[in-house]
Amino acid sequence: MDNTTLIGIPRTRITTPAELAAAGYLARYRGSTRETYRVSLKILWDWCAGLGVDPLEGMRRPVLELFARYLEDERHNSPATVAHHLSIIRGYYSFAEIDQYIDRSPAAHLRMPRVFIDESRTLGLDRMELGSLIQTARASSPSDSALITLMGMLGLRVSEACNVKIEHYQDIERGHRVLRLVGKGGKPATIPLPVPVLRALDAAAGDRTSGPLLLRNKGGGPVNRKSAALTVERLCKKAGINKRVTPHGLRHSFVTAALDAGVPLRDVQIAARHSDPRITARYDRARHNHDRHANHTVAAFLAGAA
Structure with missing residues (x-):
């Protein structure tokens, strides 16, 4: 994460609850971990912008299910990559609930893809x-x-x-x-x-x-x-x-x-x-x-x- 943007938004313009919740969530992490989490949230942010949906206040579980299908069908992400992105996003909504930005996390019952590890x-x-x-x-x-x-x-x-x-x-x-x-x-x-x-x-x-x-x-x-x-x-x-x-x-x-x-x-x-x-x-x-x-x-x- 650079010094000027958060999820692709200039820091001076972080004013919405969704942006503030994201800033607080990412502040828990450092270095490459924070950058990895930022990238996952930005993918969600960009997708929501295309639909005209607020990532926080307008989010519902069915919309996140559609986002998961977007990762699979349009971005062609592997099940492991989809699970990676969704776990980060679930964390974001969990802390948004803890911090009282929302009443309940829309990702609480989000279907996660099954990931099989090739031990060989x-x-x-x-x-x-x-x-x-x-x-x-x-x-x-x-x-x-x-x-x-x-x-x-x-x-x-x-x-x-x-x-x-x-x-x-x-x-x-x-x-x-x-x-x-x-x-x-x-x-x-x-x-x-x-x-x-x-x-x-x-x-x-x-x-x-x-x-x-x-x-x-x-x-x-x-x-x-x-x-x-x-x-x-x-x-x-x-x-x-x-x-x-x-x-x-x-x-x-x-x-x-x-x-x-x-x-x-x-x-x-x-x-x-x-x-x-x-x-x-x-x-x-x-x-x-x-x-x-x-x-x-x-x-x-x-x-x-x-």
């Missing part, structure tokens, strides 16, 4: 592929190595990895060097650094004692999301990995590797900083393995009593 696309790289990528990154440059290590061995999000500074991992806590960062939703995190990770970070820092850890190989400027994605693509190609791998795919790979290594689900959830264990469980490749089904354990446990 969320598992990321397997152990051998991730190991090959890490080796390729080490041979490429210290900065490339640190980037892949942060995402593939610590499970950092790409924005978190790009924002790491040298001074962020100098502290020692309970006998471990730790990385301190602020993650998604402004939540602080303290992450212990295994020796291979620490070596990669120290190599990227070199003689520097402060500033951004990750620098581009060309130009020397800080690595950003775009350059990180290009680096991952380049290194995967060099490593002979034919899958389409994104920076977030390396975070998926970290979670899957932890589960495959036998780390308890609760510990993996904490390491990945997932709010819900069900999110973590999606990456458990072996959970459909009949050899480890709970039935066997229960049968053995009851064998002496039955």
